[in-house]
Amino acid sequence: MHVFVGLILAVLGPLVPPVDAPISDHFRPPSCAYCAGNRGIDYAVESETTVRAAASGVVTFAGRVGRDQFIVVAHRDGLRTTYGYLSEISVVTAEVVLAGSPLGTATGTFHFGVRQGTRYLDPELLFGIGRVSPSRGRLVPPSTPKASYWLALDAGSG
Numbered sequence: 001m002h003v004f005v006g007l008i009l010a011v012l013g014p015l016v017p018p019v020d021a022p023i024s025d026h027f028r029p030p031s032c033a034y035c036a037g038n039r040g041i042d043y044a045v046e047s048e049t050t051v052r053a054a055a056s057g058v059v060t061f062a063g064r065v066g067r068d069q070f071i072v073v074a075h076r077d078g079l080r081t082t083y084g085y086l087s088e089i090s091v092v093t094a095e096v097v098l099a100g101s102p103l104g105t106a107t108g109t110f111h112f113g114v115r116q117g118t119r120y121l122d123p124e125l126l127f128g129i130g131r132v133s134p135s136r137g138r139l140v141p142p143s144t145p146k147a148s149y150w151l152a153l154d155a156g157s158g
Contacts, residue, residue: 015054015126016099018083018112021045027122039120040082040113047087049106053097054081054114054123062089071103079121084111 024044030037053073060080061072069086089104091097114121 015081015114015123016052017127018051018054018081018103019043019045019049019106019110021049021110023124027120027124029120029122040084040111041123043106043110043112045106045108045110047106047108049110051083051086051103051106051110053099053101053103054112055079056098057081057096059091059093059095059097059103062091062093062095069104073097073103078116079126080115081123082111082113082115084113085109 021043023041025038025042027041028038030039051071055073055075057073057075059071060074061070063069068084069089071083071086071089071091073081073083075081083103085107086104087107091101091103097103112123114123114126
């Protein structure tokens with residue numbers, strides 16, 4: 001896992017947290033595809049908090065899932081970031097977004113997830129801040145700076 005996360009950080013650079021708020025529920029991988037867990041991280045945010053793109057990419061979904069609103073952004077390295085429980089969406093499908101771009105606003109709860117294919121990843125490790133856990137050591141991200149091509153992302157490349 002640490003080599004995999006290191007590879008993502010080397011290509012993409014660390015993700016930027018999508019909101020400036022405390023985490024209320026950390027990543028807890030489920031033991032099976034349909035088992036309980038938290039497949040991302042939840043933030044304690046105030047209603048109408050601006051949610052920003054964690055990295056540059058293309059919006060692949062922006063809309064409702066049941067009664068809740070979500071956004072999914074695909075990134076060049078194959079990662080997909082998910083932003084959930086939004087009160088307002090300010091992007092559309094196929095829109096190119098840069099890291100830090102506003103995507104919408106959150107309700108009183110905000111969920112952020114990261115997937116590589118069907119595999120859920122711990123977003124905190126991809127922020128480059130890691131966290132100490134009895135089951136794993138602290139991950140120290142490589143000192144590779146974010147690749148400059150992310151600043152020049154366009155819809156037709158990649």
